[in-house]
Amino acid sequence: MPSGGTVLSIDLSSSAIAATVSRHGLKIPILIDGRLVMPPGAAIGPAGEIYLGLDATAAMSLPADHRFVGNPADLLGRPTNSVDAAQPDPVDLLATVLRHVTHHAAVHTNGPITALTVTVPSSWGPRRCGHVNEAATRAGFPPPALVTAPAALAAYATMLGGTVPAGSCVLVCQADREPATLTVLQTATDGYRELATRQISLDQGLDHLIAQRVVAMATIDADPLQAAMTAARSDETGDRRILLESVRAARSLLASQDQAAILLPAPRPPAVITRHDVTAAAQPLLDQIPGAVNGLLDAADVDTTHLAGVVLRPALGVPVLAEALTAAAGKTPTLIDHPHALADGALCLTTTHQSGPAAAAQLPRVRLRISDLTGALLLGACSLVLLLQAVFTAYISTYSTWVVGVRTSLPQLGAAGALVMLAAFAVAHLAPTTWLAGTTTASTPEPTTGSLIRRGYLTTAVGGTITAALYGLATGTAVEYDYTPYLTWTLGAALPLAACAALIAATAPRIPADALPTWLAMTRPAITHAITATAGIYLMRAALTLTTPISTNTIAAIAGSIGAALLGIATALTISRSRTIRAITAPGLAIGYALVFTVDTTGALIVGYLAALTWWAIRLTAHTLRLAFPQPGTALRRLTKPSSD
Template identity: 65%
Template sequence: MPSGGARASIDLSSATIAVTVHRQGATVPILIDGRIVMPTGVAIGPTGQLYVGLDHAAARALPADHRYVDNPTDLLGTPTHTHDAAPPDPVELLAAVLRQTTFYAAHQIGQPITELTLTIPPHWGPRRRGHLDDAAHRAGLPAPTLVTAPAALTAYATTLGLTVPPNSCVLVCQVDRHPATLTVLQLVGDHYRELATQQITTPHDLDHLIAHRVIDAATPDDDPLRTTINHPPDAPADDRHALLESVRAARHLLVEHDRAPVLLPAPRQPAVITRDDVTTATQPFLDTAAHTVKEVLDAADVDTAHLAGVIVRPAPGIPALTERLAHATGTTPGVVDHPHALADGALALTAAHQPGPRAAAARLPRVRLRITDLAGILALGACSLILLLQPVLTADITTVDSYVVGARTSVPQIGSSGAFAMLTALVIAHLAPTTWLAGTPTGSPAEPTTGSLIRRGYLAAAVSGLITATLYGLATGTALELDYRPYLTWTLGAALPLAACTALIAVTAPRIPADALPTWLALARPAIHYALLAAAGMFLMRAALSLTIPVDLTGMPGLVGSLGAALLGAATILTITDSRVLRALAVPGVAIAYALVFTYSTKSALIVAYLAALTWWAVRLTTKTLHLAFPNAGAALHRLVNRPHS
């Protein structure tokens, strides 16, 4: 996926069209003209103009010279039997649908659609699948990835908690569109294999069956309305469509109510139906469904014991269907009726099987360097120098005959200056992929990608941080006129773990998927204010215990040192964990404990504890980076370890 693009998933297998977009690791449902789903109808004007997203009610208001197609997908792959001079082209109609839906998707998320996933009925073969490729090409979209509706529905159900063990099967029943279908899927590896699919064939769809019962109960035998339903070709289309739409609306009302009205053509009074009426009217369908379950299981060569679950995409107002399926399979069906279920499920499958581009090929939007960014870098760099200069300038130096033979100072604090130098370099590296020092990005292919900037920035941080820490150790020995090796050991010892983690991040971060880069950048942002808190704590602790240049503004050096220890303890906990609960519970207790135990003998241990916390933060960041860069490495290692030995 090119930089700045998104993956759209469009469900073409349901009674309405739903669109979902995958962008930057998030799934976004798309509103089409203010609607969560779009009707499938398309109107054709007299000069060939197309109007997408119409239902039957809107179609009745069209001028007489307009033609209406209920669902373009019904025409795909079938010859058009018409006496019209210019029969509708279903591929062009579907291209208009794709063009309209992806336009709203790109407008809502502010990014172009660069990958496309389409959900289709399970029985579609190469002819209709080829038509979808043609329609996407005409709409100016990339070649689509096709996912069958049962597989998409199963993938969505797994996100709701359905567990499908390897090689087990799932029975999927879709009743939201005529004809209803039953499909048996088997989980093989990381994909679903279709074993058998069969339609639940009945002479009429559910709305017709219910309309028959309503008319039989509410009208006399000689009412012409009976002819409207029983002989559709000879009956007024407007009356038939209006009655069927009223039945469909009543079914939706019966989901939450016991009774619902059905409007009959004037001058007749409305009829009232109940859930029992619907169950009775749809009895032929329910009986056929129960028989078809056995047939499709036999065709798949599986028993009910092989089923890990039964998933139903229900028809509103037909609760008896789940009872019949439960009785036929011995498994309570899981009902999935979310309007974006198939679009979301197909998106999950394509995201899992078609990994997107990596950071190495992406170009994130970049902004000018802000004053706050520069202030953070300068503050950390200043803290690094202060933590180095304070123990050097306040060292208790012992001399013999004007020769320095020893110096008492806070060696762990000198080591922390090396860690802070490394942390300063990390802050600069974190800004590199998203910040311009000057100028405006031109979008030229010659501009470095985000992955390249990450690699360069973090490698430079690792090298420059180590060089600075080395110079700190050498400078300390020179200033105190002593052997530099103890100080160099501490400055490098504190900086080296951070540098190693930084170098590993530089190597692996470019492999992070492009849509996960914003999440990673948020995780990788160093908490500058926590580091400043720790630096202030170490400074106050050293100031309270200094023998040569004591800093005592309160007259109570013990209080100053305890305050510094408390700040260092709080910074240690804030660095170790991101959990708000743990922070709220641990920060006060640890801060008080640090203040109570603070002495000349314990100050070094307190500083070392903070350095360990800082190292732990770097290790956690590296682990998260590896997980994003190699998401399947854990599963592969598990399979390798548990591989049976011959």
């Protein structure tokens, strides 16, 4: 891809055409004629004029002198003598489609399209791929980067968080178009390598099977509609076409409801179809899944233990297909039904290896909002509340006018230091994602994303450490006593987070562009967890300072136990991002902390939360290193290589 260029990805392998633009590492879905996806059908007038974006329903209202092509891509690769002489050249027709989609993409992005990526079916070979290249040339573009549909789906699954170790295999099932296709891919350094592919063909399409079942249930044996449904499949006229379109619409409705109506040709009353009816009609397809999967794995010379994952592009209204695939492959498939999934996945494959470190790309300017600052302000307020409470509730022993001893919660001061560092993390998160609107000149260029990340997290490491040190010094000054223990705790809790911030500043600018949005989402500190922990620590300290021992005051004991429970919940939520682990550990820690809460255990409970915060920072740093250096063997060489930022 040209540096700073705009890449358009067009999906020609699905039941509808979808397009996505990659611009400076950002993916932008394109509306075509105001629609998220464009039906692939085209109408050809008597004078050769071409109308795009028609589906089968719209085709029924075309004038008699117009020809309808369900999908121009299906005409590619056919022998010349098999194409009707009255029909335009299939390559010209596809070039018209590419020009149409590219025009909308250029208008949407307010700039020219510099490169194309096209997703094609896995069954296409050099002949049809060559026709795509020729169509792009006729449309005024260089030959596009071609990505097969299974590879695009596998790449999109990794964008959703799936992990596929190097050399492992992925089973991909694309069932949204007929015939359904099964493919085994193996990961490679430049993407995926196809090991084997297999199609599951039916004598009649799924819509035909459903329509036959509906007609058999809703009509009498002598009804001519039954004879029309058993006629040759190529006869798609009259009542049969109307019925099939009604079946397709009903399948769409069944994705969100239990039953749907099917309009039968007049004068017959409508019929009602349920998910059970679709499952029964799809049984011929489901019966072939186990044999097809086994045969495919044998052809690829792998077994189910080699599969790192299964990806399914489901057939509309057939949820049991996922269950059949799970039983055959031994793994629960990742369902992908987003209309732009293949276009986005193809971009992930073609731009990751060509565009270099995307952290050097510039993000669009947005205006800073009050809500963007709320998180950092709340964390700073939590830190300040814990600091002030520890100072104001300190028990100071004096001799004459000299302070001879001070008792306060040193772990609480450590929590204040850790939270001020967390507030600095929140500020650093704003740097690469929010930039004040202003005038950019040649002498003062807009900083790149990588530069903003580096500056933001270096500022976090230095500024947070200085603030934590000031907390310790301020505590010693306030109580007029040796500041050494207070400085030890505030800095001791903040320095591990500062070290993580410094390491992130050094490595994050090398994160690829397509991974930046997900990484930026992970770096946002969990404000709710920190507020919960602050409330818990505050209640525990308040309960201990109300009375000594605490058992003499029932209200204080209850408040302290509630605070301990809140701290336990915050600790559990901070340790892991897994919902399952959180659901198990949060109640357990809450009950356990509440039961063991005493004046002697308060410090240990707070230290447990500080350990959880440190683990959060370590986990974020480790994830950053994995993204920046996907091949650990080259990490040292890349660290010593000068950055292009």
